[in-house]
Amino acid sequence: MLVEGSEKKEQETLNGMIFSDRIEAAHRLVRVLAKFRGRRPLIAAIPRGAVPMGEILARELDGDLDVVLVRKLRAPYNPEFAIGSVAESGWTYVAPYAEEAGGTADYIDREKTFQLGVIRKRRVRYTPLRPPIDPAGRIVIVVDDGLATGATMISALHSLRSQKPARLVCAVPVASSETVEKVRPYADEVVCLETPEFFHAVGEFYSNFPQVSDEEVEAILTRAAGGAAKTSP
Numbered sequence: 001m002l003v004e005g006s007e008k009k010e011q012e013t014l015n016g017m018i019f020s021d022r023i024e025a026a027h028r029l030v031r032v033l034a035k036f037r038g039r040r041p042l043i044a045a046i047p048r049g050a051v052p053m054g055e056i057l058a059r060e061l062d063g064d065l066d067v068v069l070v071r072k073l074r075a076p077y078n079p080e081f082a083i084g085s086v087a088e089s090g091w092t093y094v095a096p097y098a099e100e101a102g103g104t105a106d107y108i109d110r111e112k113t114f115q116l117g118v119i120r121k122r123r124v125r126y127t128p129l130r131p132p133i134d135p136a137g138r139i140v141i142v143v144d145d146g147l148a149t150g151a152t153m154i155s156a157l158h159s160l161r162s163q164k165p166a167r168l169v170c171a172v173p174v175a176s177s178e179t180v181e182k183v184r185p186y187a188d189e190v191v192c193l194e195t196p197e198f199f200h201a202v203g204e205f206y207s208n209f210p211q212v213s214d215e216e217v218e219a220i221l222t223r224a225a226g227g228a229a230k231t232s233p
Contacts, residue, residue, distance in 0.1 A: 018174060018194050021208040022145050025173035025193075026053035030060040032191050033141065033171060037061045041139040042165075044068040046156055047122060048212040049145045055220045057143060057171070065224040066133045067217070068142060069122055070155040071115035076102040080201070082148065085155035086112050088119050089162075093154045125214060130221035140165040142187070145209075146202030147175035150183045157186035174205045 019025040033041075041063040045054025051067060058065035072082035073094070083098035092112055094103070103111075142156050153170060161168055170187040176199035184190050196205065203209040 017207040018196070018205045019207070021206060022049065022053050023056065025145065025206070026056035026143075027060075028193055029053070029143070029171055029173060029191065030057060032193065033057065033061060033169075036063070036139055036141065036169075039139055040064065041141050041169075042066060042133055042135055044135070044140055044142045044156065044160060046070060046142070046144045046152055047126075048214065048217050050143050051217045051220050052212060053145060054143050055224065057141065058224065061141075063141075064133055065220070066130065066135075067126060067221070068156045068159060069119045069126075070152045070159065071118055072149075072152050073098075073103070073108060073111045073115060076107055082151040084108065085151040086115050086119070087155040087159040088116075088123065089159060090116065091155065091158060093151055093158070095149060095151060122214070125218065126221055129218055130225045135160055135163045135165045137164065137166050139167045139169070141169045141171050143171045145173065146205065147172050147179045147183065147192075148199070148202055150175070150179040153183050154186055157183070161186065174202065175199070 041061055043054045043058040043063050043065050045051045045065065045067050047067050054065050069088040070085055073084035073086060075081040075083045083101050083103040084092060084094040086092045094108060140160050142160060144153055147153055157168060157170060167188050169189045169191060170183055171191045174194045175192050177195040180190055180192050180195060
């Protein structure tokens, strides 16, 4: 499912920006994902930026919040540009253009090792606060604050698909139409609110797009674990 055009009128109120912040983007995603309310979806947020959004989706859809740990593989001369991604399992996606961007086999191996180290450190920090939830047999909604190359989303979807969810949904506020099509084969459904014609970076479509810290993520996971304890039989 690709949602286009339904939110265009709101864009005019934000001085050219589509979303005021991640919170507004999450609430707008909730409207489209409302069909999953009451079916206890598992919201798998990609740290760190998507975790505040995941908290809103989990609360508003009566679901559970977890994180899916993946990292982009950075281009050697442009660390903001992804030439691939790696999942917690070590499974690696390498983009077709990686070599053109300087991603030699040796470089990718080094970058993969580094990013797996970041993933392990986050797992050590996050798991005591919110043990991983088994996605098997569940509706799983993977959320991020937007897709640039789609690399990290591909690794996230691949990782969760291997754990046999009943349905796997990719949900993002904004992406290029090309990236949506690149990601689509990895999910049962893709929900994308906006596909701007000119797309350079996710942050350009938000009026307020601050970094999300590990401390913020940890606070959200602690709240999620507390909420789950209250609702468990």
